[in-house]
Amino acid sequence: MGVQLTFGLLASLSAVMVLIRIFWLRIPGWLRKLMASCAVIVPAVVGIGFVTKWSAPSLQLNHVLYWLCILSYIFLMIMFTRLRPLWLTGIIAVVLIVPVLSSSIFLPLSTLFGIPPTIKSRIGGNIVSERVLWGPGAPDVSGTDLTIYYQPRWLPFVRRSLLSARYYGAQCDAWAAYAVLQPDQRNVLMVCPASPRLGPDSARSIVLPLYRPIFHLIRHKKVTASSK
Incomplete structure (x- = not known):
């Protein structure tokens, strides 16, 4: 349609x-x-x-x-x-x-x-995760895209994509995937829980570096240099 x-x-x-x-x-x-x-x-x-x-x-x-x-x-x-x-x-x-x-x-x-269902959550500071469903719904041909964005609170009408992961329903419980910002604020843990249909071995997780916007990197370098 x-x-x-x-x-x-x-x-x-x-x-x-x-x-x-x-x-x-x-x-x-x-x-x-x-x-x-x-x-x-x-x-x-x-x-x-x-x-x-x-x-x-x-x-x-x-x-x-x-x-x-x-x-x-x-x-x-x-x-x-x-x-x-x-x-x-x-x-x-x-x-x-x-x-x-x-x-x-x-x-x-x-x-x-036909905008697919979307779940957003702020996982820490200016970092936001967004889980978007894709596919017709059947586990074998559907899944979710889990994307991490930098969205400053003082600039709520724009955001910058940092990294993304695609999960398939045939691999894990893609509809429950989530992200956790690590304590160092530089990495993020991407998690796709085990699917009850596939067993506990279907769980997937990976820690990925969190790429910051260019102006953030420049500011971080200045702060580091001044602290020496």
């Missing part, structure tokens, strides 16, 4: 953008500048966030930003067809828009209409 709804909404919004392209010169200049600016700024911000691992604090908002990024791309391609020669720019735009329908790009769009 989510795939059909996604395709229908994407097709409808694309049709609206085609109408905007047709009546482009009739749109007020300030509104044209606003739409063009947003179409460039949104993908740039999302791209920078992807590279630096900073994102919004909720899956819903992240998926909305992903939608805006894809729609901005389609809008720019449609506006590209205004350049001459029209027959050539039209062909180029179609070729560049078609990959949007590929599974790697299209399927994440459908997630907006």
Whole structure:
């Protein structure tokens, strides 16, 4: 159902953008500048966030930003067809828009209409763990993603991904996975308890280094140097 709804909404919004392209010169200049600016700024911000691992604090908002990024791309391609020669720019735009329908790009769009259950917990200081369910629900083909984020209390509308682990229901009790921040504040224990269905030997745990944001590392180095 989510795939059909996604395709229908994407097709409808694309049709609206085609109408905007047709009546482009009739749109007020300030509104044209606003739409063009947003179409460039949104993908740039999302791209920078992807590279630096900073994102919004909720899956819903992240998926909305992903939608805006894809729609901005389609809008720019449609506006590209205004350049001459029209027959050539039209062909180029179609070729560049078609990959949007590929599974790697299209399927994440459908997630907006079926956000999986999410459990968040602050495990210490500015460190937050988030457990997200994935799969249809059957143990053999489902599981959870346990991700550790740096989310400062003074900046609650963004967070930075530090590390992540994927657990499968066929390996352990993936739906009960959790993380424990170690006393040294530099490592985190990732735990997937034993599954009653698989026995006590199915328990999994590993201690991983906790990678801090760049500005935290710089500050930590300064403090260490000054203490010598």
